[in-house]
Amino acid sequence: xxxxxxxxxxxxxxxxxxxxxxxxxxxxxxxxxxxxxxxxxxxxxxxxxxxxxxxxxxxxxxxxxxxxxxxxxxxxxxxxxxxxxxxxxxxxxxxxxxxxxxxxxxxxxxxxxxxxxxxxxxxxxxxxxxxxxxxxxxxxxxxxxxxxxxxxxxxxxxxxxxxxxxxxxxxxxxxxxxxxxxxxxxxxxxxxxxxxxxxxxxxxxxxxxxxxxxxxxxxxxxxxxxxxxxxxxxxxxxxxxxxxxxxxxxxxxxxxxxxxxxxxxxxxxxxxxxxxxxxxxxxxxxxxxxxxxxxxxxxxxxxxxxxxxxxxxxxxxxxxxxxxxxxxxxxxxxxxxxxxxxxxxxxxxxxxxxxxxxxxxxxxxxxxxxxxxxxxxxxxxxxxxxxxxxxxxxxxxxxxxxxxxxxxx
Amino acid sequence: xxxxxxxxxxxxxxxxxxxxxxxxxxxxxxxxxxxxxxxxxxxxxxxxxxxxxxxxxxxxxxxxxxxxxxxxxxxxxxxxxxxxxxxxxxxxxxxxxxxxxxxxxxxxxxxxxxxxxxxxxxxxxxxxxxxxxxxxxxxxxxxxxxxxxxxxxxxxxxxxxxxxxxxxxxxxxxxxxxxxxxxxxxxxxxxxxxxxxxxxxxxxxxxxxxxxxxxxxxxxxxxxx
Ligand SMILES: Nc1ncnc2c1ncn2[C@@H]1O[C@H](COP(=O)(O)OP(=O)(O)O)[C@@H](O)[C@H]1O
Ligand SMILES: [Mg+2]
Numbered sequence: 309x310x311x312x313x314x315x316x317x318x319x320x321x322x323x324x325x326x327x328x329x330x331x332x333x334x335x336x337x338x339x340x341x342x343x344x345x346x347x348x349x350x351x352x353x354x355x356x357x358x359x360x361x362x363x364x365x366x367x368x369x370x371x372x373x374x375x376x377x378x379x380x381x382x383x384x385x386x387x388x389x390x391x392x393x394x395x396x397x398x399x400x401x402x403x404x405x406x407x408x409x410x411x412x413x414x415x416x417x418x419x420x421x422x423x424x425x426x427x428x429x430x431x432x433x434x435x436x437x438x439x440x441x442x443x444x445x446x447x448x449x450x451x452x453x454x455x456x457x458x459x460x461x462x463x464x465x466x467x468x469x470x471x472x473x474x475x476x477x478x479x480x481x482x483x484x485x486x487x488x489x490x491x492x493x494x495x496x497x498x499x500x501x502x503x504x505x506x507x508x509x510x511x512x513x514x515x516x517x518x519x520x521x522x523x524x525x526x527x528x529x530x531x532x533x534x535x536x537x538x539x540x541x542x543x544x545x546x547x548x549x550x551x552x553x554x555x556x557x558x559x560x561x562x563x564x565x566x567x568x569x570x571x572x573x574x575x576x577x578x579x580x581x582x583x584x585x586x587x588x589x590x591x592x593x594x595x596x597x598x599x600x601x602x603x604x605x606x607x608x609x610x611x612x613x614x615x616x617x618x619x620x621x622x623x624x625x626x627x628x629x630x631x632x633x634x635x636x637x638x639x640x641x642x643x644x645x646x647x648x649x650x651x652x653x654x655x656x657x658x659x660x661x662x663x664x665x666x667x668x669x670x671x672x673x674x675x676x677x678x679x680x681x682x683x684x685x686x687x688x689x690x691x692x693x694x695x696x697x698x699x700x701x702x703x704x705x706x707x708x709x710x711x712x713x714x715x716x717x
Numbered sequence: 718x719x720x721x722x723x724x725x726x727x728x729x730x731x732x733x734x735x736x737x738x739x740x741x742x743x744x745x746x747x748x749x750x751x752x753x754x755x756x757x758x759x760x761x762x763x764x765x766x767x768x769x770x771x772x773x774x775x776x777x778x779x780x781x782x783x784x785x786x787x788x789x790x791x792x793x794x795x796x797x798x799x800x801x802x803x804x805x806x807x808x809x810x811x812x813x814x815x816x817x818x819x820x821x822x823x824x825x826x827x828x829x830x831x832x833x834x835x836x837x838x839x840x841x842x843x844x845x846x847x848x849x850x851x852x853x854x855x856x857x858x859x860x861x862x863x864x865x866x867x868x869x870x871x872x873x874x875x876x877x878x879x880x881x882x883x884x885x886x887x888x889x890x891x892x893x894x895x896x897x898x899x900x901x902x903x904x905x906x907x908x909x910x911x912x913x914x915x916x917x918x919x920x921x922x923x924x925x926x927x928x929x930x931x932x933x934x935x936x937x938x939x940x941x942x
Contacts, residue, residue, distance in 0.1 A: 309830050309831050309833065310830075310833050310835070312835075312836075313830050313836060320818060321818075324818060624814075625816055627775075627814075628814045628815075628816055629816075629827070629831070630775070630799065630802075631773070631775050631802060631808050631814070632802065632803065632808065632827055632828045632831065632875065632879075633799050633800065633802045633803020633804070633828055633831045633832070633879070634799060634831050635795075635796050635799040635800075635831075636795060636796070636799075638831065709776075710775040710776075711770055711775050711776040714775065714814070
């Protein structure tokens with residue numbers, strides 16, 4: 309029998325058992341859906357990690373007061389003391405950041421955004437680039453000048469498309485007036501809109517995108533924006549990559565000397581934080597893939613089950629076909645094709661569902677990227693499952709003896 | 718070449734094993750010439766169906782020699798059996814054995830489709846066959862929409878469409894009333910006049926008498942008288 313005819317007969321049969329076919333394919337739908345979601349989330353979280361750290365060079369070391377101080381507790385490291393770390397042999401620069409969510413408004417336009425106090429040196433560490441205006445200076449901080457740099461998105465939201473003469477205008481942040489000192493270059497990379505580009509370093513108040521952030525002098529943030537309980541993050545830049553490890557040692561010793569307890573501070577370099585985060589993202593992906601595989605196997609067993617029922621129900625038909633000359637391979641192909649069609653359809657429905665669902669994940673604060681690879685993987689796995697689990701029932705059907713099949717009641 | 722259509726020598730067939738073993742066919746020897754119309758007559762349970770299933774290659778015999786249309790079947794495999802069923806034998810069963818989800822036309826086209834014919838051709842030939850058995854206007858009916866006699870005529874059309882020379886009919890009238898049954902027998906007689914070899918199984922003497930030759934099956938053996 310030529311494939312076209314087998315195909316027709318399979319379709320006829322699927323049509324006659326629509327609901328059962330749907331139930332059968334449910335396992336495959338969920339399985340392929342899961343795979344595509346997993347790949348999307350995996351890619352998304354790897355990208356998120358990369359984005360979070362891409363602004364920080366590997367020479368960066370982050371120091372933060374551990375949240376739970378360890379009992380005996382040393383004294384707090386003052387910012388003046390921390391600034392002295394610049395004199396350590398392997399340290400090139402020390403920067404401070406302090407952030408909070410705050411409202412910013414201009415005229416009738418109001419936005420809630422992350423406002424970050426930064427020291428002059430920190431701007432260079434994360435490679436902030438100006439579209440117009442000037443950088444924040446340490447002097448601004450010392451004089452408590454209320455000046456601000458605006459990320460591209462926030463500037464557009466407040467002032468509209470035309471940012472030409474925004475410099476020098478006055479915005480209100482948390483009830484106080486600030487002069488706009490500079491507008492930052494857009495960092496969003498346009499892959500999926502600006503939301504996914506140019507993330508701020510992890511552990512940095514909220515960690516949003518630079519495009520959505522407002523930068524003010526550190527001391528100003530300390531005074532007007534941050535709560536009394538928020539502690540600054542100290543960012544240290546080592547002289548070069550090879551100086552990172554010795555710098556960490558020096559810093560640890562320095563803190564020990566100043567506070568009597570270095571263990572209440574976490575000191576971590578960007579490189580190892582990055583690899584930790586990447587490893588976490590990978591573990592998560594692996595876990596999800598395992599789940600997806602289990603779902604598919606369960607779906608496959610479902611197919612096998614239904615196919616056995618189908619073979620049983622159609623035993624007489626198989627007998628009739630054999631009595632008029634059907635060969636083993638005709639019967640095998642018929643049932644195998646049935647199983648493959650169910651799984652392909654399931655895989656396509658699953659892909660469709662995942663394409664609809666993936667973009668919704670951003671509302672769960674999960675970054676997920678739809679990809680051709682994910683969809684291919686989902687489809688391939690569906691078809692493999694259908695073929696693998698469909699083969700045995702199909703083979704059994706093809707091996708039925710005509711006389712037994714014909715006499716089957 | 719004037720070989721026999723069917724030649725059997727010492728065919729044995731039993732079902733089951735040990736204490737429950739039943740010898741259904743016991744040294745059956747049989748010859749059917751090409752173009753003959755043979756009726757196989759015997760009481761229920763005597764082994765007629767078993768004999769026919771072996772002739773039609775849908776069951777296998779335990780011992781003995783079977784030569785179909787000059788070909789020894791001993792060394793053949795499953796695939797070749799399928800091929801022979803498809804090309805040389807046309808079955809007509811008591812219970813019609815049509816596939817219920819297909820139309821009459823498609824049921825009749827199936828033997829050709831199984832050979833790899835394309836559908837247009839197969840359905841064209843099928844339509845001609847349905848015309849021959851008087852069902853030109855019922856082509857697109859499904860079996861449930863046809864009477865028993867009509868279904869049996871569809872089955873005959875299916876047996877003929879592949880141009881098989883041997884028609885095996887196992888109590889084709891068994892599920893039909895006398896008048897309809899007789900119509901089926903008339904069709905078979907016409908086919909025989911046109912050169913087909915026919916083996917008709919029945920337990921009805923009136924039907925058997927219309928054949929050219931009667932073979933009796935009793936206690937697992939065949940007799941000519
Ligand atoms: N598959 C089978 N298993 C066991 N016994 C069978 C089987 N098929 C037929 N028989 C037995 O073989 C004998 C002959 O059956 P059958 O050939 O159908 O007779 P008939 O067609 O003459 O009525 C019966 O006794 C029947 O019970
Ligand atoms: Mg019988």
